[in-house]
Amino acid sequence: MIKRLRSEYGDNYSYVIYSENSGEAGLVDPVSTKAVRRFLSRNSLRPVWIVNTHGHGDHTGANQEFALGSETEIYGHVKAAGQIGKLDRKLRDGDIIELGEERLEVIHTPGHTPGSICLKSSDYLISGDTLFLAGCGNTSFGGNTKQLYQSIKNKLRPLPDRLKLLPGHDYALKNLKFARKFEPDSEIIQQKIDYVKGTKVSNKEPESILGEEKRYNPFFRFDNLNLIGKLEGLPDSPTGWDVFKHFRQLRNSW
Numbered sequence: 001m002i003k004r005l006r007s008e009y010g011d012n013y014s015y016v017i018y019s020e021n022s023g024e025a026g027l028v029d030p031v032s033t034k035a036v037r038r039f040l041s042r043n044s045l046r047p048v049w050i051v052n053t054h055g056h057g058d059h060t061g062a063n064q065e066f067a068l069g070s071e072t073e074i075y076g077h078v079k080a081a082g083q084i085g086k087l088d089r090k091l092r093d094g095d096i097i098e099l100g101e102e103r104l105e106v107i108h109t110p111g112h113t114p115g116s117i118c119l120k121s122s123d124y125l126i127s128g129d130t131l132f133l134a135g136c137g138n139t140s141f142g143g144n145t146k147q148l149y150q151s152i153k154n155k156l157r158p159l160p161d162r163l164k165l166l167p168g169h170d171y172a173l174k175n176l177k178f179a180r181k182f183e184p185d186s187e188i189i190q191q192k193i194d195y196v197k198g199t200k201v202s203n204k205e206p207e208s209i210l211g212e213e214k215r216y217n218p219f220f221r222f223d224n225l226n227l228i229g230k231l232e233g234l235p236d237s238p239t240g241w242d243v244f245k246h247f248r249q250l251r252n253s254w
């Protein structure tokens with residue numbers, strides 16, 4: 001089972017993976033401290049591990065608050081060790097993290113930071129700051145745009161359409177409006193904007209699956225000829241990388 005919790009400070013998401021039978025929980029980026037604490041106590045859960053999707057402070061800042069001495073281990077990618085601090089387990093691409101019946105595969109997705117990871121189950125993808133609803137992470141704080149492109153192209157886009165996207169922040173509305181700039185007539189983008197606005201009214205979190213992202217997320221559509229035809233300022237016969245970089249630069253200043 002997994003629960004998404006929004007931070008009381010803004011747009012960060014934390015995730016709690018848990019087993020009702022054992023009372024054990026795994027915390028992913030547990031910065032939504034009040035919400036996480038309340039959820040753990042209401043369900044009588046104790047954290048056995050914490051995993052950080054990368055080393056930025058808005059994802060790691062509450063590790064110590066939830067690490068109950070030696071009972072709770074802290075996991076992160078080996079390349080994020082310098083930022084996260086002492087890691088009880090240094091993760092690498094392909095590693096499996098378990099919580100009861102739940103198995104999460106570690107996918108190393110450098111780009112937003114060198115040590116960024118995503119976590120894949122059979123139902124969902126926890127994507128940290130690598131992939132957002134209708135967008136992707138920036139590379140302005142220790143990142144590398146070429147690596148981000150390669151991670152998205154080679155590791156995330158090929159994943160099954162059915163996987164639910166569980167990102168590290170809610171930037172959905174802003175990202176969708178950015179996507180609409182290039183395709184003002186796109187029905188799917190407008191429908192998703194209307195849906196996301198509706199979730200604000202009903203106090204729900206905007207959801208999506210990878211199959212949807214493939215239809216409107218510009219950072220998944222760097223080789224879509226229709227979309228490329230609408231862009232200005234690209235070289236003749238642009239590569240996927242040219243298009244991705246173009247979107248990333250425009251989004252940075254948008």
Ligand SMILES: [Zn+2]
Binds near residue numbers: 129
């Ligand atoms: Zn970050």
